[in-house]
Amino acid sequence: MAAKSANGEAEQATFTRDTRYINTRITEDGRAGYPVEPDRYRLIAARACPWANRALIVRRLLGLEDVISLGLCGPTHDERSWTFDLDPDGVDPVLQIPRLRDAYLARDPDFSLGITVPAIVDVPTGQVVTNDIFSLTVDLSTEWAKYHREGAPQLYPEALRAEIDEVAELIYNDVNNGVYRCGFSGSQRAYDLAYDRLFARLDWLTEQLSARRYLVGTTITEADVRLFTTLVRFDAVYHGHFKCNRHKLTEMPVLWAYARDLFQTPGFGDTIDFGQIKRHYYVVHTDLNPKQIVPKGPDPTGWLSPHGRDELGGLPFGNGTPPPTPAPDETVPPLHALSF
The missing domain is CATH 1.20.1050.10 (Glutathione S-transferase Yfyf (Class Pi); Chain A, domain 2)
Known part of the structure; x- marks a missing residue:
């Protein structure tokens, strides 16, 4: 067996993130088949996940809570999927599914990549539209601008x-x-x-x-x-x-x-x-x-x-204002957070 170089060993042992996301965009003009519409989409996130946390912050800063609903997965999951174990009976009350995997399979029955959060789901079809962490929050700032709250900051000027x-x-x-x-x-x-x-x-x-x-x-x-x-x-x-x-x-x-x-x-x-x-x-x-x-x-x-x-x-x-206090159903439980 040929000896490996130190650099070769390091490359083989380096963690590589799978970035093969569903990169469909929700746009104002609907060019990808998913136009910006209030009350149509549901953001699925988990407070534990740093990538999903970005979407939670941006949605809140921009005041999109009344436009894009929120489903929260629990902090733990198995190898198959994030689950809705925080909800009664472990089922998302809007999508009526116990696992986020179900929304991915609704989009593609042969989906074999990572079941990740954040994901935005098209509620009428129950299908994941996108889980692309690179474009998701940018699109909230740009494509959804007409629905931003008064005083929302310019996060992507x-x-x-x-x-x-x-x-x-x-x-x-x-x-x-x-x-x-x-x-x-x-x-x-x-x-x-x-x-x-x-x-x-x-x-x-x-x-x-x-x-x-x-x-x-x-x-x-x-x-x-x-x-x-x-x-x-x-x-x-x-x-x-x-x-x-x-x-x-x-x-x-x-x-x-x-x-x-x-x-x-x-x-x-x-x-x-x-x-x-x-x-x-x-x-x-x-x-x-x-x-x-x-x-x-x-x-x-x-x-x-x-x-x-x-x-x-x-x-x-900037010249804008802070977001209002979170709605009761989106407030972090006091035992898990600090007092503001």
Whole structure:
């Protein structure tokens, strides 16, 4: 047998995310067969999942709650599918299905790829329209603009789109996906490379955010949403469970203050359920945590401590306004969240 090079071994042992998503777009002109229509579509998400958390935040910031309904899966799932175990009898009350897999199979009976959240389902047909994490939230900002609430922020302003896309790609490759690359590395070499790449990017982000409040421009944008959902999970999950342990988030002063600033902004922290987040990672990933023991810590109360980031200028919503308090049926249970 021929010997493998160190680089070859690292490549084979590197975690690779399957990004073969259903990339159908819901557009204002309906060019793909799915026009923007209020009350037609249902966002299926899970508070545990960072990718779905992005959609929850954007939908809330833009005020699309009364236009796109929300179905929430529980924090754990088996190898087949996310399930609706939070609902009575374990069935989504609108789609009338127990597993998200059913909506994927309604779209394609031979569907064999990942059953992922977030997903947007066409309620009349019960079929998944899209689960494309790269375009889903951008389309909420652009194609659904006529249904945004009064005072909604510009999360993807046209003048800044190129810069937002550039920063978002760096964040995805090195941070959002980087923590998974650390956690699911198949060799020491692959882990070391992933670890160094992750923390090099976090150092770069620290430099970028040391003198500016937000990543692009002077208001919250799509780029901030994408970074936040990884940072908010960092100490609770990624530091220990995924071995991203050079520093905790709380030991990186700039990023810790930046994350707290966003957490305390309506639309961000009020979507976070630390109980579900920890339960998902520590129970589902039995290869990393075979006894499925969920840690009690860390203490989340520090998320409400003063951040001082307003001294850097900028306004979270620009000339707009914060979203209203979440509806009772979309409020995170008090035992799993912090008090606002």
